Amino acid sequence: GIQVEQSPPDLILQEGANSTLRCNFSDSVNNLQWFHQNPWGQLINLFYIPSGTKQNGRLSATTVATERYSLLYISSSQTTDSGVYFCAVATNAGKSTFGDGTTLTVKP
């Protein structure tokens, strides 16, 4: 099956810093999503981005499908950004595979 690798596995930042999270995938995909999982387990949809660039406030994402990677940018980080960030890809059959996630800790 498709392999999804996220880096870095852990990231500690001071409030106000910027960061870049990376997601590499091993095969062509029809769908790529970025999620933020809060401490209560809720997965919050950040971006649906099979290709191209999108921005939403302090967050933006870029997927280069031909090179099989996606990047999530977080600018001016806040303590509420802490949590686990997952990248998930899906094939045309609808099978979804998540990466292992990046655990982000933002310190005040």
Add this chain to the structure above:
Amino acid sequence: DTEVTQTPKHLVMGMTNKKSLKCEQHMGHRAMYWYKQKAKKPPELMFVYSYEKLSINESVPSRFSPECPNSSLLNLHLHALQPEDSALYLCASAALLQETQYFGPGTRLLVL
């Protein structure tokens, strides 16, 4: 409204019990998913329904039995579970397969 609801929020069951998890969405979505997530691990896909028909079963043991009685509702029937089945069970829906998935808050299951 992009809400997916799940009940119960928490469930404790013995290995001989039968219980069910419920997931509901009223967004008109035609794809629904069950995932299992162990602590400090990513969600793992269990089942996918498309237009109320099972389209993917990721080799899940038969003690987990999914059911999609209508386009808004997805159940997961549990029977004779093992302690290692304790996990967060997440439901998601999407307008169609391959489109944006929206997740419910999950059911935390503990099997004693």
